[in-house]
Amino acid sequence: MTLKDVVEKLGLRVMTVKAALDPELTGAYAGDLLSDVMANARPGNLWITMQTHQNVLAVAQIKDLAAIVLVNGRKPDAETLQKADQENVTVLGTDEPAFRISGQLYRLLGEP
Amino acid sequence: MASRQNLSHAFEIQGGDFGKAGCVSLEIKEILRDLGIDPAIVRRTAIAAYEAEMNVVMYADSATVMLRLNPQGIKIALDDKGPGIHDIELAMQEGYSTATDQMREMGFGAGMGLPNIKRNADLFELKSTIGKGTSYKIFIDLGSEEKT
Ligand SMILES: Nc1ncnc2c1ncn2[C@@H]1O[C@H](COP(=O)(O)OP(=O)(O)OP(=O)(O)O)[C@@H](O)[C@H]1O
Numbered sequence: 132m133t134l135k136d137v138v139e140k141l142g143l144r145v146m147t148v149k150a151a152l153d154p155e156l157t158g159a160y161a162g163d164l165l166s167d168v169m170a171n172a173r174p175g176n177l178w179i180t181m182q183t184h185q186n187v188l189a190v191a192q193i194k195d196l197a198a199i200v201l202v203n204g205r206k207p208d209a210e211t212l213q214k215a216d217q218e219n220v221t222v223l224g225t226d227e228p229a230f231r232i233s234g235q236l237y238r239l240l241g242e243p
Numbered sequence: 244m245a246s247r248q249n250l251s252h253a254f255e256i257q258g259g260d261f262g263k264a265g266c267v268s269l270e271i272k273e274i275l276r277d278l279g280i281d282p283a284i285v286r287r288t289a290i291a292a293y294e295a296e297m298n299v300v301m302y303a304d305s306a307t308v309m310l311r312l313n314p315q316g317i318k319i320a321l322d323d324k325g326p327g328i329h330d331i332e333l334a335m336q337e338g339y340s341t342a343t344d345q346m347r348e349m350g351f352g353a354g355m356g357l358p359n360i361k362r363n364a365d366l367f368e369l370k371s372t373i374g375k376g377t378s379y380k381i382f383i384d385l386g387s388e389e390k391t
């Protein structure tokens with residue numbers, strides 16, 4: 132399933148201007164500890180997190196993640212959004228908490 | 244594809260600069276990717292470089308990083324000026340961290356950075372002198388299979 136399909140099916144907000152929605156998703160990983168995501172997320176994953184500061188971008192870029200999903204209606208910091216557009220990292224948002232959006236994603240994507 | 248023979252690049256990292264944090268690792272990733280190196284190896288190298296870079300940002304004053312590439316593999320040598328590490332064996336344990344509350348709020352301080360380097364590198368050597376600084380030597384074998 133592509134990122135675009137998931138964005139449409141779950142009604143995710145696309146927060147970056149230049150969002151590449153074509154990548155095929157390999158699954159998702161939820162976590163707020165950056166080194167844990169570094170260790171355990173897989174390339175092409177959607178990353179579900181509460182962290183809104185700019186240091187999330189390097190994690191997404193280094194791990195080749197498909198996109199970041201900010202939960203609980205959280206908005207990215209101004210510099211996060213600006214840098215995300217510069218660096219072509221896709222930032223999404225949802226009002227749902229991490230548990231609920233993870234459940235919905237699990238139903239769509241299944242066991243990784 | 245650019246020549247892989249004996250490439251070398253130098254970088255600087257400023258301690259405490261969370262705005263630029265990750266820049267050196269991303270640059271290293273781009274250089275290696277542009278050389279046509281296997282994406283999994285590029286990723287492993289970038290993860291190891293990132294964890295070392297973040298530790299400079301969080302705990303040290305400044306550092307110089309040398310990236311060297313030869314047909315055998317990729318070498319990253321990072322030397323920082325900083326407080327050093329009292330007990331390297333303890334620091335290497337997953338979960339051990341001296342990160343401040345502010346860093347923890349940002350999602351740092353899981354105590355997984357050094358274990359991540361060990362997991363992704365084929366060789367990892369950490370040396371430290373208290374009050375002077377810490378040096379990281381990371382080697383990624385270009386013949387090796389993907390580890391993670
Ligand atoms: N360059 C360094 N200078 C001084 N101390 C360091 C340095 N690198 C690591 N340390 C010490 O080693 C500890 C463990 O490092 P490690 O990278 O594994 O975890 P962390 O940085 O605390 O958390 P995480 O990397 O998961 O965000 C650090 O908390 C710190 O006390």
Ligand SMILES: [Mg+2]
Nearest residue numbers: 297298356357
């Ligand atoms: Mg660390």
